[in-house]
Amino acid sequence: MKGRFKTLAVALAASCAAMGAPAVADNHAGPTMNDLLNDANSTGDVLTYGMGPWQQRYSKLNMVNTETVNRLVPVFSASLGGEKQRGQEAQPIVYDGTIYVTGSYSRMFAFDAKTGEKKWEYNARLPDGIMPCCDVVNRGAAIHGDKIIFATLDAHLVALNRETGKVIWNKEIGDYKAGYSATAAPIIAKDMVITGNSGGEFGIVGAVQARDVNTGELIWDRPTIEGHMGTLRGKDNGISGKTNATWEGDLWKTGGGATWLGGTYDPGTNLVYFGTGNPAPWNSHLRPGDNLYTSATVAIDVDTGKIKWYYQTTPHDGWDFDGVNEFIPFDATMNGKKMQLGAKADRNGYFYVLDRTNGKFIGAHKFVMQTTWADGIDQKTGRPNFTSDGRPGAPTGADKGEVVFASPSFLGGKNWMPMAYSQDTGLFYIPSNDWGMDIWNEPIAYKKGAAYLGAGFTIKPIADDHIGALRAMDPKTGKIVWEAKNPAPLWGGVLATGGNLVFTGTPEGYLKAFDAKTGQELWKFQTGSGVVGSPVTWEDGGEQYVAVMSGWGGAVPLWGGEVAKTFKDISQGGSLWVFKLYNQ
Amino acid sequence: MTYRRRAFLGGLAAGAGSLALPRISMGAPLANVRELGVLRVGLYTNNRPWSWEEGGKVMGIDADIARAVAESFGVRTDLALFPADEEVSDDLRNVVWRGGLLGFRKCDVMMHVPFDRTFAAQEDQVVILAPYYHEGFGAACSPGMAECEGTPTEFRGKRLAAEIDSIPDFYLIGSFGGILRPDVTHYTTGFEAVAAVKSGEADLAVATDAQIESALANAPGEGKRRKGPLPAMLSPGWDIGIAVDEKSRSLGFAIEEEMDAMMADGRMAEIFARYGVTWRPANAVAPNA
Incomplete structure (x- = not known):
């Protein structure tokens, strides 16, 4: 173990030395693992989801800055075409003069980075009758060597030749007939593609899987529900946790905990960090116990596929909070001590800082207006102080249950959209939402044609002037340094840059730039449809570029109610927008 | 036995009465089915004894009822098995009035829809009718x-x-x-x-x-x-019917008429018996109910 750590450290140092070097002329072989590890420092490309294995979404580029951003203008806009104008949540990948984007409905596009001309398009052939639970989005691709890899709605992982768009390999990572799907961007560690899983169907079990990037063959599989056996190179590799320790009966067999948002990677500790979804069934009174490892972050050793540590943000989740949010490694000095940390802004409304080497709780602070379910996180135990009346009740079947108001709503204080961390300001920029829900037991409910005990939800705003709020969080103090409110719920990722800027999009259609220190809005551009993708930046020919996908969709428009007033008039779309500074 | 029409007419019924509403063409959807020569029927997948696939064939009570109805119209069936979503309300959206997001074509009719006044009142995009069984x-x-x-x-x-x-x-x-x-x-x-x-x-x-x-x-x-009822059971039982798009009620009425005839002449009970199930008329149509 020690030896391996050392080798990696050397590799990291070597790649750091090359940072900032201009893209070499012959890139036919494509980016190597070292190139991917160095992505946070290489400014001429965007090779990974999150712009580096830590996914801080930070670029030190500063040509576009607080002084110049008012000259930021579009270079081109490229359409994803067709009728599939819905839900563009992808982050672009930029390499060797090409921009790769995934589109909704399991599509991938390659565009010329300078002109926007389409080089190729790939449409996954999805089975007839497939009905994915949670919209048709895709969040991005991974690049490695000659391959560009993405996951499809029928739970396949597809590796395409990045120059031709032709399939190199295509592997099933879950059975769509059993309810599995896939929408997250894969990550790459040690020449393995590492993915989570997703599915809305009852009975699915979360897992993290590593595959050989060249063949797609499974190397290890790690279930994220206790009691399930993992595998390593086809052999049993120990069960996750201890069977029935935090679950009763056989409920662990169908416990949920899907890892639907993917993970982050820390080469230093040799760990990948994956968030896990909520437990099943939805009625928490039927499953006493913490229900590990649902609504948690699990740290898995990249080589052994074993869980090294876990931290559960919502033990015994009864609000459908999930714990899938990204865990972003960062280094900081806390109380005079240099520490290897990680941060997560959870659906449950709290921002957590943990020691990323062992999962030890450092601190947690509220980043939304209101959390009715808990009154803070206990500084000693790291567990939430549950409120006495905050948990939805157990259904009786007799009549409509008592209405409980819960905040955040089940769509979360922050949903899928990734936050950013600026190495200049030391702040995290969280795309958050202030909303609550009325939740009650619904005795007149039906499922699969039969009587059922369901839950009724109504999501509603909790403030007069906004739902969305981009918030700058100081991870050392837990203080919100600034916030920028938005009428509609925020649903896009964030980018921080060395130009003292923070970029994010709004459902109202704007890509916006804010002063990273003050939150002052400095620039905005109307893209024609809601922005729910994640912006990126790179340099080419001495100029800094910014790109983002536009195309309203995702989970928000699937839910109506009072919240819908803020977005019901937004048009769908599907375009890549690329910007640079206008020079007279 | 004769059966009265008992459709829940969705949102329209709740209005000021049909006279105040624009006249809806009663002819088109049924005529379309006849013209195309096919009745597309939505059936839950893996829902034995109602509908399931075995050896490449769609089996089940609901499948056989659909076939009998189509035969009476002189058309063939297109039996579309679909996976259940979180609640029946989602199934109605996917199968009856909107279609799936990924190209699942909406069906002319969906079988096995709960026939419940409160539920129907929430589903204003569809008409729920033809109650044909009482389940418990x-x-x-x-x-x-x-x-x-x-x-x-x-x-x-x-x-x-x-x-x-x-x-x-x-x-x-x-x-x-x-x-x-x-x-x-x-x-x-x-x-x-x-x-x-x-x-x-x-x-x-x-x-x-x-x-x-x-x-x-x-x-x-x-x-x-077990002969006795289960104490403190969470549901007293419910009726099962069919659903058509709110704009296809002429088709729904025609199917209901045929299903009424099947219930009256014993064909319905015979289909249930094929699968070992005793046909129990829906409470909504039971004589003297």
Whole structure:
């Protein structure tokens, strides 16, 4: 173990030395693992989801800055075409003069980075009758060597030749007939593609899987529900946790905990960090116990596929909070001590800082207006102080249950959209939402044609002037340094840059730039449809570029109610927008 | 027996009366079906004894009713099996009035839709009509289980079976202070839960009447039906009907007429009997109801 750590450290140092070097002329072989590890420092490309294995979404580029951003203008806009104008949540990948984007409905596009001309398009052939639970989005691709890899709605992982768009390999990572799907961007560690899983169907079990990037063959599989056996190179590799320790009966067999948002990677500790979804069934009174490892972050050793540590943000989740949010490694000095940390802004409304080497709780602070379910996180135990009346009740079947108001709503204080961390300001920029829900037991409910005990939800705003709020969080103090409110719920990722800027999009259609220190809005551009993708930046020919996908969709428009007033008039779309500074 | 039309006319019925509304063309959807020569029917997949696939053929009570209706129209059937979404409301959207986001074509009619006034009032995009069966929950036991007719607290320590995420599941793991929870094994369907009793894997299963009767008749092994009702059961039972798009009510009425005829002349009961199930008329159409 020690030896391996050392080798990696050397590799990291070597790649750091090359940072900032201009893209070499012959890139036919494509980016190597070292190139991917160095992505946070290489400014001429965007090779990974999150712009580096830590996914801080930070670029030190500063040509576009607080002084110049008012000259930021579009270079081109490229359409994803067709009728599939819905839900563009992808982050672009930029390499060797090409921009790769995934589109909704399991599509991938390659565009010329300078002109926007389409080089190729790939449409996954999805089975007839497939009905994915949670919209048709895709969040991005991974690049490695000659391959560009993405996951499809029928739970396949597809590796395409990045120059031709032709399939190199295509592997099933879950059975769509059993309810599995896939929408997250894969990550790459040690020449393995590492993915989570997703599915809305009852009975699915979360897992993290590593595959050989060249063949797609499974190397290890790690279930994220206790009691399930993992595998390593086809052999049993120990069960996750201890069977029935935090679950009763056989409920662990169908416990949920899907890892639907993917993970982050820390080469230093040799760990990948994956968030896990909520437990099943939805009625928490039927499953006493913490229900590990649902609504948690699990740290898995990249080589052994074993869980090294876990931290559960919502033990015994009864609000459908999930714990899938990204865990972003960062280094900081806390109380005079240099520490290897990680941060997560959870659906449950709290921002957590943990020691990323062992999962030890450092601190947690509220980043939304209101959390009715808990009154803070206990500084000693790291567990939430549950409120006495905050948990939805157990259904009786007799009549409509008592209405409980819960905040955040089940769509979360922050949903899928990734936050950013600026190495200049030391702040995290969280795309958050202030909303609550009325939740009650619904005795007149039906499922699969039969009587059922369901839950009724109504999501509603909790403030007069906004739902969305981009918030700058100081991870050392837990203080919100600034916030920028938005009428509609925020649903896009964030980018921080060395130009003292923070970029994010709004459902109202704007890509916006804010002063990273003050939150002052400095620039905005109307893209024609809601922005729910994640912006990126790179340099080419001495100029800094910014790109983002536009195309309203995702989970928000699937839910109506009072919240819908803020977005019901937004048009769908599907375009890549690329910007640079206008020079007279 | 004669049956009255009992459609829940969705949002329109709640209005000031149909006279105040623009006249809806009653001809087109039924005429379309006749012209195209095919009736596209939405059926739950893996929902034995109602609809399931076996050896490349769509089997089940709902499938056979659909075939009989199509035959009376002189058209063929296009039986579309679809997976259940979170709630029936989602299924109606995917199957009846909008279609799937990924190209699942909406159907002319969906079978096995709960016929319930409160539920129908929430579903203003569809018309729910033709109630054709009354369903409820019960239990099946292994032949030697002495406590079969006892109170559920006596089931403690027995091997209990239920379909995952269903009322039988919630009943067993949630009622009686949760004391039965450690004894429950979950199955994908109620039919499989009852089949597990017959194969000796389980002592008692809670499932729907149709699942119990069909599995007792057709799954291998021995088993018996609990005669008494289950105390504190979470549902008193419900009627089952069909749904068509709110704009296709002429088709819905034509199907309802044919299904009424099938109920009156014994063909309906005969289809149920093929699968070992006793036909129970819906409460909504039961004589003297």
